[in-house]
Amino acid sequence: MLDPGVGMRSGGFEADRGVLSATVRTGSAPGRSRPATPPVLAPRPCPAHVPLAPAQERMWQAARLGRSADWNVARAMRLRGAAVDVAALREALKLLVARHDPLRTRYPATELGPAQRVIEPGDAVLDVAECAVSAAELGPAVAELAERPFDLAGELPVRARLFVLGPDDVVLALVVHHISVDGRSMGPLIRDLVTAYLACRAGTSPQWRPLPISYIDYTLWKHEQLGEFTDEWSRATHQLRYWANALAGRPARLALPAREQSAPPIDPVAGALLPISFDAATHAGLLRLAHDGRASLFMVLQAAFALTVGAFARSSDVTVATAVSGREHRLLDDLVGNFSDDVLMRVRLDRAGDVEELIDQVRRVALAAYAHPDTPDTRLKRCLLEDAALPLFQATLILQRAEAPRTATEPPPAQGLSITEIPTGVVRAKHDLEFGLTDHYDPLSAPAGIDGSFIYPIARFDEATAQHFVARFGAVVGLLAQGYRGPLAPLLAAAGRGRSLSTARRATRVLV
Structure with missing residues (x-):
């Protein structure tokens, strides 16, 4: 067999x-x-x-x-x-x-x-x-x-x-x-x-x-598109080759701070959740930065995330991830099924001197990742000769647009009947650092803020460490939204200590 x-x-x-x-x-x-x-x-x-x-x-x-x-x-x-x-x-x-x-x-x-x-x-x-x-x-x-x-x-x-x-x-x-x-x-x-x-x-x-x-x-269509891995000209082989080259030599695991192991052991994916939000002014500032850098809001947030992860792990070579919907074709809009997958983004903080260079790097890496979304994790690990027991990534950030209001084509609830979603009370942390964010817009399409949550495994981090990481990320996002465009060293200092802009600008020591 x-x-x-x-x-x-x-x-x-x-x-x-x-x-x-x-x-x-x-x-x-x-x-x-x-x-x-x-x-x-x-x-x-x-x-x-x-x-x-x-x-x-x-x-x-x-x-x-x-x-x-x-x-x-x-x-x-x-x-x-x-x-x-x-x-x-x-x-x-x-x-x-x-x-x-x-x-x-x-x-x-x-x-x-x-x-x-x-x-x-x-x-x-x-x-x-x-x-x-x-x-x-x-x-x-x-x-x-x-x-x-x-x-x-x-x-x-x-x-x-x-x-x-x-x-x-x-x-x-x-x-x-x-x-x-x-x-x-x-x-x-x-x-x-x-x-x-x-x-x-x-x-x-x-x-x-x-x-x-x-x-x-x-x-069946997807497999016809990709072809066989044994075919050297197939799309499957092309994507595998891209990832093997893009990820070669990366650190296999980020050295994130961890809590002492408890007795009895905690379920490794038992998670907890911390809320996070940015106001409309911060949202607007990030959009201006994205526009100036020919990037998207997601790319700016991913740059801030990679920088924060790098400072947290004291590494200048960071692999972060995001999810892609996989629903580029309109025929898939109404289907129930699993089309989404994760793509990796390797960010080299030591190759970006300032904010503009970092966002440009993240933009290029993100676009390349979007073009190569279909390589299975198990096959990629075997090509990279990485330990199959280790995850391909530890940190992920996902940004989605808030759902539009109900349209006339959607069924109205029955008269006198209300339907509301309630929490299930279950949080599963499949990654060490995970942000799920949603951007909101008012009826005139003006930025109305970003909110979401940070999910973390309680077996790895205590609440204070998780709160500190969220504060670091928030500090970096705040500096970018306020217009900071200079060298990365002050941002890394902010990510490392959560300091204010005036204090961060005086920092000269890079923490990675």
Whole structure:
């Protein structure tokens, strides 16, 4: 049997090394030429074996190593008023699973590698139960459901519970494994669920627009795009070659400060959350800096983040990451599935003399990373000869735009019924340093501020250390928004100590 961790585009480690060494030496290599016409994203026949999409491979490997629950995505919605119809809610969940293939897909290991096996709607048994709970019992019950692992090979990657607090007060807790959804899936998923519930409550069928393609269609198209790793001219090999060159010689691990190990040991991904926010004036200042540097707001924030991480770890060579949506094609907008993946950005602080040079470097690195988003982590680690047990990155920053107000095409809630999202009480810190930020704009598109949270593993950092890191990041962002454009040394001093602009400008010693 082949290694079940190696998917459709596998050629083995020796093939990786051979392709890379040939192309690095000569800049080209003999082999098949790339197809003249790129494949079209459209419905296609489904073969007997469907591999994982590139974005799914990391989650499958984590589940294989016993870390399935780390990748659970949980949402809890409270429905109040209008005599919540529990039977209609159950039926709506079944219709939702029937509409979106990834919600009824299993992921077994096969001789050809991990596979996607879509279950027919009539055979898909959804794990949903109704439980009467008190207000005090609700939080622990939702958390227990959210932390329960999935058997990806043997069960559906979705489960639900209806926690009944009263006849007019029900909490729907929905947990889906990340292998089947991403962040942008939650919009169409919740929208379709509300549409189905309102229809079932009225005794009709939901009037959904037909989905133009399936997730399986997308997977097959993506693999056709990338080609085989054994093909030296394929897009897959081109991307692998880029990452092998970009990350060669980097520090394998950042020396971040850590708390003493406790007894008994703490779950390594048990996390805590700290809020962070920047006002409209700071937001506007960052946008001005981005405009002047021909960059985006994200690139400016990522530059500040890399600089703060570098000062925190006392390293001038920092690898940070972000997520890319993977939904560049309009046909993917309404699909539920995992299209997103992480891309790495190696920032060399010692190669940037001032703010302008740092932002220019981050802009170039980010654009290159966006162009090479599909290399699986396991294959990249084998090429880099890095310890498979170590993460490819420890620090990540994600920026997303605030959701637009409800449009006329979205289903209105039933009269007398309110639907609000409530916290699940579960924080999983899969990385050492993780910012999730959202930028907001007023109705005239003027900057209205940035907010979000910092997530950290409590096994690694105590709250005081986490607060200190957030303060450092905030100090750097504040200096950039105020117009500082000079050498990096004062910014590094601010990142290292959280000092004011006047104090930072007097600093001359670089901390990395």
